[in-house]
Amino acid sequence: MRIDNPYAGIEALVVDDMATQQTTLRSQLHMVGIEHVDAAGSAEDALRQIRNKRYQLILCDYNLNHKTDGQQLFEYLRDNRILAPDCLFFMVTAESNYSAVASASEQVPDAYLLKPITAGDIEERLKAQLEKRQALLPITKAIAKEDLNAALAAADELLARKDRWFMQALQYKGQLQLQLGMVDEAKLAYQQALQLRPGLLWAQIGLMRAYKAGGAFEACRNLAQEVLASRDGAKCLAAFDLLAEALEGQGDTAGALEAMKQAAQAVPSTRRQRLMADTAYRSGDLGAAKQAYAKAYKGSQGSMMGQPQDALALAQTLVEQGETQEALTLLTEAHARGTRGAAFDQVALAIKAQALAAAGETERAQAAARQALEMQAGAGSKGDFATLALARAALATGQNDRALALMRQALCADHENKRMQQLVTRALQDHGQGEQAEALIASATQSLKTRLFEAKRLLRSGKLDEALAAIEEELREYPENTTVLLECTQMNCMWLRLNKSLDPVRLERVRDYLERLETLLPGHERVAQMRRYLRETLATLQRDGNFSISKDKA
Structure with missing residues (x-):
């Protein structure tokens, strides 16, 4: 044991499906001076251990030979905020092109180690990352406390030193300014970074976000296209997303869909297939939606990346394409695999009702719709997939008033949501009632606007407490x-x-x-x-x- 061991207090986890490799990595960590090392043989085992213990270092093999690989595990942990803020994640891989894979992924690990690795390789990366963490600690501690002003002040202090952490501090500064609504200041931070290092990817992405936050969709679109045309940014997912958002902000839904298709081609992950499918479904391209939902559903079976929504979205798309038997078979299959729960069952019944109605089985369709709608009783107002599926089930079984009430509820849940208006219009058109869409949308939005106007009238009359009571009553009814x-x-x-x-x-x-x-x-x-x-x-x-x-x- 080392006399002066800076790593003795680190709790580490090795994730590898091969027992011999687990033993090797454990030994190498012990040689570095890390005494407390656990091991997991699969992504699911790793997830269980990470939920139960706070680790400071995770060494994970990229190819776990299971449905969930190391990159997917890492992204799941980051997306769901399961990793502790101070936990370092090192990817161990034999893939020489992993750096390209990581740079195009949703999340990038702190470091990657190319096999065969040595204890010296681990210590070198660990030392560098711990030095970086220590230098940025005043910023990250303030962020952990959600004190963004203090974090911004800490970033400015670090910038004033003009040492080797200058660019990292500048990156944090831009991010914090955007979070604080300082859009113009964030633009300056990112432009400064680009003056120092032209073509710096994170600075270009940050500048796009600043443009978008300021409503400058044209500038955001142009920069995104420039990045995607470059060698380093050709597979940058953030650039694809921002391009799609800018195009959608400009009303170009076809262009937004094309951007999401290109992103799914560049990185054909389950997440990308879902995002592309959602965009295709909203725009009415059911063929593309079906294909992408099917890839997401099949590709995530048996994986922690799987979601019940995958089966439901695919089944709904199949029904709308007239493939009713395929939709019913899919729902039965998903239920048999253990995909169940009140929320899933309700939407599955709504889709089943639509499929049965389309197949001419009126009584069974009405029974399924009735059961689904009974489960809706007392539920809050939401503008989501489930509400639209229920509305479609009501339309399919001749319950027009109930369908319109559900659609009105979905519209009021976020009355300025153009996507929901688009989905409501399509649902009515699919059932031969497209002429009602404009009036329904106008009625729902006007009703809420009237109540908002009343709250503002109270405010202008100096009755702030009454105005607050009125507006917060609306929020209780429409929380989203x-x-x-x-x-x-x-x-x-x-x-x-x-x-x-x-x-x-x-x-x-x-x-x-x-x-x-x-x-x-x-x-x-x-x-x-x-x-x-x-x-x-x-x-x-x-x-x-x-x-x-x-x-x-x-």
Whole structure:
């Protein structure tokens, strides 16, 4: 044992399906000085151990010889926020082109080690990553506390040193400024990075996000196309996504679909197939949607990447294409595999009702629809796939009033959501009632706009508390309506300003609204503007009342 062992406190996990390789990696970690090493033989075993223990280092083999490979495991852990913030993830691979695979993937590990590896290789990467972590610790600690202002200040302090961590600090600065709604400032940060290192991929992606957050869809589109035409960015998934979002923002749904198709061709992962299928389904390209949903469903069977939604989305698409028997067979197969639960069963019944109705089995269709709709009783208002499937089931079984009520509910759940309006219109057209779409959409949106107007009228009359009560009542009914969430955020900030108070309960409520908005509208300029308004509110209160923003974080 080393006398001075900087790695003695590290808890490590080795993930490899071969016992001999597990033993080798364990021995190499012991040689480095890491004494506490666990092992997992599969992605599922690794997931179980990671959920139960906080690791600081994971060495994972890329090819696990199972349905889930090392890259998929890593992306699943990151996407679901299962990895501890201070956990380093090293990919071990015999693939000489893994760096290209990783750079085109959704998530990039902290380091990759090319077989055959030595203890020295591990220590070299570990030392470099720990030095980087230590240098960036003031920033990452503040982010972990959700104190974005303090994190931004820490990034500026690190930038002022002009040492070897300058570019990493600049990257954090741009990201933090975007999160705080400082869109113009973020553009400057990314442009500075590109002046120092032309063609730097993360800076180009950051600049695209800043353009998109500011509503500059044309600039975002042009830069995305430039990146995708370059050698280093040809398979950059973030660039494909931003290109699709910019095109959709400009009303070019066909162009957005083409961008998602190209992304799925570049990286044919389950996630990419789902995203492409969703875009194709919304635009009415059922052939492309069916093909991509089928790939996602078949490719993720037996894997942690599998989702019940895969079977449901594919079955719904099959029904709409007239392949009713195939849809029924698929639902039976999915249920037999153990894909069940109240949410799955309800939507499966709704799709089954549609398929049976199309096949002329009226009584069985009505029974399935009735059972699905009974399960809907008391459910909240949501504009989602399940609500539309239920509405289609009601239409297919002659329950027009119930169908229109469900569609109205879906529209009101987020009355400015153009995608939902598109799906409602298609559903009505498919059942020969397309002429009702425009009136239904107008009625649903106007109803909610009227109530929002009433809340704003109360606000203009100086009745802020009554306005807040009215708008938050709307939010309780429509918890995912982004316009209502934005109004709630703004009015609560106004309450803080007018009362010159940093009421912790109200401030936490505002932060919760913003987090929900980030989930519903990632990178949207309206969310960025509202973050800026909160930041300005806190700055005003600090100036006038000597409050501390580091405690009352933005």
